[in-house]
Amino acid sequence: MHFQWYPGHMTKAKRMMQENIKLIDLIIELVDARVPLSSRNPDIDELGKNKARLIILNKSDLAEERWNEAWTEYFKKKGFHVVKVNSRKGGGVKSVQSVIQEACKAKIERDRKRGILNRPVRAMVVGIPNVGKSTFINSLAGKAAAKTGNKPGVTKGKQWIRLNKQVELLDTPGILWPKFEDQTVGLRLALIGSIKDEVLQTEELAAELIRFLAANYPGVLENKYTITAAPDPYVMLGRIAESRHCLVRGNELDTEKAAMLLMDDFREGKLGRLTLEYPQTEEA
Template sequence: MKQIQWYPGHMAKTKRLLQENIGLVDVIVELADARIPKSSVNPDFNRLLSQKPRIIAFNKSDLADASKISLWKKHYAHEDVLCEFIDCKTGRGINDLFTLVKKAAEPVIQKDLSKGRVFRPIKMMAVGIPNTGKSTFINRVAKNAATKTGNKPGVTKGKQWVKVNREITILDTPGILWPKFEDEEVAKNLAFTGAISDDILDLPDIAFFLLKRLNTMYPDAVKKRYGIEDDPDEGQSLLDLIARAKGCLLKGGEPDYERVAKMVLDDFRSSRLGCITLEVPDGGDFL
């Protein structure tokens, strides 16, 4: 499998946008993916956004493994990291997230009031890698926002201010990755969840590695979804078995790897394989 890299030109532009606008806001909220809590946190933000309080909002928690979410909550509590696990589709956890936002911004707001300045809303910047649900988050918290959403990276194209209520205004920004993935497992995780565009990926390769991971961590989920009872024979892969079980075949009976790969990835991303988290904290990130 060739090394995965994806850093289109608009991401470099977004990086400059973040640097230029960091002084305008009080708090940073980074949207990440609860299915890959480590891989979906952008390491560049530690440097780019270090001068402001930062809260990590792990979205898509409805698609994640509740037992592993508990492990991550304990881990981040031990590390004194401000975070909340949320579901933007239902709104679960968002009120708790805004409680953290208000608490993080309180010193700045109180300082303004002590200087005789009139009340102003908290200015929050929403950042994150592509496809973590930032646009869905904005639409959930601001009913009048006209933010486009889609299950593909790169839907939000530029910055936009969105009023949530009298207390909070959000500066929304496009999704951004970092220029080079040093850890190939991180790159794979980002590919599995759709944070990296499918257009530049070898999808059969990605599906092969996803199934390999799932067969280790959630073997029953794979077998139940695709009606597979036997393990692959030597020279076969789970992708072969699934292709034959689901009729994803070319003329002549050979597996249609592109078709079955898209099916497997879509099943994972849509939680049809069940609630899955691919990482655990404390040295067991990739099982």
């Protein structure tokens, strides 16, 4: 299966970010804690040269805690500030404000020496589609400041949000990059819902997830759906369909429906806390 999704509005969004970068002190980059490296847009490092950087490991409640810790250390070694966050429930959000001040300490000190007092830190919030930017901003602001949606492409334009006297945020649309060099990255992004499901083969995607879980989290599917293991992922999909009574006319198994059910369960954390990529393999 080949993964690619780069609608026209993303080119426009990237241009808008390039035009606004001169106004910015800090880049707050949201990544999905289940796939922290795959969910980083490689263009952001180029865009954010010489800017203070903060990585938000969002949806950290859906990833294994030991890997959250490992990824936190990985990014800190690369010079980023890092905060683990669960935007939907507000976990970790309170600590973000103080980390923003810490990340911009040098800039605030420079301003003070030049007699510029109380100028707010201006932060650009970036990230790929469906990584939770709008939910994060609303959680941080304590109000519905940004539009949210559980599908990619909800935020279309830019908007400034004043958090308080110290911080102003620039919300930006989620953008991917034009070409995935590594199709494994495309697969991981498809699994977490950052590529529109409409352009994907759901059963193939579910089969890939089943393969990964069998290798890294044996027993998870068997326990969740009360089924027995099988080496063939499509047989497993059939067993999930049977267990969950996904049927079409004539009592045939509806594996398409079972695949969608499995993907939803995974994305919502109903299979437990699962991490799809690990730092040491990336550095090897």
